[in-house]
Amino acid sequence: MTYDDNNVFAKILRGEIPSDKVLENEHVLAFRDISQQAPTHVLVIPKGKYISFDDFAANASEAEIVAFIRAAGQVASDEGIAPSGGGAGFRIIANAGENGVQEVPHFHLHVIGGRWLGRMLKKADA
Ligand code: AMP
Numbered sequence: 064m065t066y067d068d069n070n071v072f073a074k075i076l077r078g079e080i081p082s083d084k085v086l087e088n089e090h091v092l093a094f095r096d097i098s099q100q101a102p103t104h105v106l107v108i109p110k111g112k113y114i115s116f117d118d119f120a121a122n123a124s125e126a127e128i129v130a131f132i133r134a135a136g137q138v139a140s141d142e143g144i145a146p147s148g149g150g151a152g153f154r155i156i157a158n159a160g161e162n163g164v165q166e167v168p169h170f171h172l173h174v175i176g177g178r179w180l181g182r183m184l185k186k187a188d189a
Contacts, residue, residue, distance in 0.1 A: 066112040072169035090130035093138050102177025103142040107135045113170040115159040144176035
């Protein structure tokens with residue numbers, strides 16, 4: 064699979080589509096999901112062209128990976144949902160591929176919190 068330069072997050076990174084930005088640095092952009100599933104729902108994306116978690120894990124540089132993980136933690140802290148800062152907690156989700164129901168083929172984490180999130184998966188889904 065090759066990276067699709069026309070995916071919506073590529074357009075956000077090029078400034079062709081606006082985003083509600085919460086954090087940006089050399090390697091990472093974080094912005095609010097357009098369809099909020101909870102009081103906090105932020106997407107954290109690498110600026111590099113990575114399709115999915117596995118692509119990022121295999122091919123990103125150590126600098127990109129460190130910056131990305133730190134940025135996700137920073138978003139949780141800034142949103143006041145990080146347990147280490149006294150927050151009530153959050154969940155990070157990375158959907159990948161068809162079975163993971165990944166809609167946008169540019170790797171991203173969902174940082175979700177601000178309410179009780181329930182269990183990760185329902186047994187009925189097994
Ligand atoms: P996923 O299923 O993990 O690929 O999730 C893609 C997410 O991107 C969904 O939660 C969408 O609501 C979100 N999304 C799609 N377009 C935009 C946009 N222009 N700005 C912010 N979030 C978006």
